[in-house]
Structure formats: structure tokens, C-alpha cells
Amino acid sequence: MGYILLNGILSGIILSFLIGPVFFLLLETSIKKGVKNAIFIDIGVIISDILYLLLAYFFAQKVNEILSDNSYVKYIAAAVFVTMGVVSIISRDKPKKKKPIDIDEVLNEEPVVKSRFRKRTAIGLILKGIGLNAINPGVLIYWIAACTAATEKLHITESQMIYYFGATLLTMFGIDLLKIYFARKLKTKMTPKMISNISVVIGIFFIVFGIMFVFRDIT
16 A cells, blocks of 8 residues: 555656646746635646546546547647637736825825635636646546556556545645745745736746647647
């Protein structure tokens, strides 16, 4: 059992440091909107991973056939990633120019009421995480490969799969929480211009990632 858990943890560590759209989205969300928002997106990503893992385990051959026969899937995914990139660039927070302080304006200013984190917001963020992961066919391909490797190379039995992939997913989630936490801590050392530039860089990454989808096979 220890051998299985150790391999699952190692697999989770490797996956957590693969740089992809989710990696950048979590960092951006943590910096701009806070740790809680990023955590709920990550919960959605993990849920999507679990669904893809089950799909890969029970229907690997059928899924491969569907992806091979429907090449338009990669174009849909590419279009979504490019759109997200453009939106990230357009909706970036532009640094505001400092203006002289007006004493009367400060005295008459109404106190800012901190908006509550609503259940609807949490559900929306979880769905965003699920959707982002779901539109990437590469994630499903990875889980198919992971299932194959677990059974053929590591010789993990069906009854041991839940421990192996449970350790993998929990490790991924734990490391994601650390990334989210430290990304938020970084905000205190960043200027508004730097935060704005991060949105541009992440937007460009999404656009490049989307274009790459068009020029590569997904199976």
C-alpha cells in the first residue's frame, strides 16, 4: 500500500507543476480576486479531473475513437482559449493615475461595504473550473495514459486504483492551495501596473495555447 500511495503522490507532484491554462488562471484569480475565489475554481478543476478519470478508466477505447473521428473538438477548444485570452487582456485592471487628495471628498466619502461571498458565486467559480478543464482534450488524454501506465507499468489492480489516484488528486489539490496562497502573498509586493501586466501575459498565454491546439493532434 505504501508503494501505491508514494507513486500516487509523486504523480500528483509532477502534474501540479505542469504549466497549463489552469496554473495561470489560479495565479491570476488569487492575485486579483483573492484566495477563496481561486480555491473554488480549483475545486471545479479537481471535480473535472475526477470525471475525466472515471471516463478514461471505463471508456478509454471509445473516447479515443470519438476524439480521432471528431477533429473539430480541438478547434472548439482553441476558440475558447483564444477568447479567454482576449477577454483577460481587455478586462485587465488598468493602473489609475494618482490625483491630489481632496479633504472634503475624503470626509464626505461613504464607507465601503465589503461584498459577501455568496453561494451563487461559489457555484459559478466551481463551474468555471470544471469548464476550463473540460474544454482541454489533453486532460482526458493524460488520464487515459495515466490509467494505462498504472495498470501496465506499476501493475496496480482495480481495487488499488482508488488509493493511487486518490493520492494523486489530493496531492495536486494540496500543492494548488500552496500556489494560491503564495500568489496572494505576492500581491503585497506588486504595483498596480505589474498586476495589470500579469493579466496581459496570461491572456497572451491563453491565445498561444489555443493556437497550438489547432496545429497539433489531440490523440
